[in-house]
Amino acid sequence: MGMRATYRYLSDKNLKELKSYYGIEDKIPEEIEDSHEEVELSLNIDKKWDVLHFMLTGGRRFEPIKNEPLSEAVVGEFSIDDASEFMAYTEKSKIKNIVFALDYFDMKKALEKFSMEECKTADLYPNIWDDEEEIDEIKEEIMDCFQCMKEFYHHILEANGNILITIC
Template sequence: MGLEASYRNISDGNLKKLKSVYGIEDTCPVGVESKEQEPDIVLDIGKLWELLHFVFTGEGGNKTTGAFPLGMAVMGEVVVEGSSELLMYTTKSKMKDIVSALEAFEIEEALKKLNLEACITANLYPGIRSQTDLDGIKPELQTCFDAMKAFYRKILEADTNVIITIS
């Protein structure tokens, strides 16, 4: 069983409260409730987040690449320390760059270049140990990519932030 990634929109007010809870930013007054109504924008790419991150960045493991839009798309802009699960967020100021990077990314070419040796060396989950494994997972990666691109377009349109949980 591997770790699964879930992406969800989060309003400015609720992000501010989250930051306050984890000591990232303590400017949110105690007891203030957010009245912001968040549209329900959710993406679940399951266990393929690490492999998709590898396709985007060439990095395996739980490495974050907050400086790069494609890395941010998968692993977020900021890691929240002190959470019982891997928790990250990305502010809405980064969404235009993420959407542009996703729209410019040539997934078909990247999947053609994805090779077995690189996947084994990076020790990616799910465990890819044969060319058959790799060939079988490429269509799923294409589907994840398409879903992620659609998700971030909706996030940009809604002018909201993203919270990512990997557990």
């Protein structure tokens, strides 16, 4: 199995309920008008979340970089400490900056510098960095995940939604 990352649209109402459940201070108004309650948007980037976070930011797994949209895109803005698995959310006020950052990140250039050895040294998940023969396939998977993430965040921006991220 392994740790797979899933990203889901989260309405204001559902975000408020999530915060209430985990005892997180909520600044969302008491009365919420959710016009997108029926929106079902999700993305699964499987096991490439850690290498994607590393390539976008140089950051380590499960360590969101505060006020860094590319980090927030992968591992969220706020992590929920009491959850049984890694769970984080990003509020809709951050989505526009994330979309902008993803749109202007040059993944092709980043992949030109991609190194299996760097991934191994950084101890990135999953532990697949010994087989140099797989480098082209891995690069292609990373690019696919990146493109899907960009598209997903564009949809979330259009839906004016929040994001729930789980990695388990």
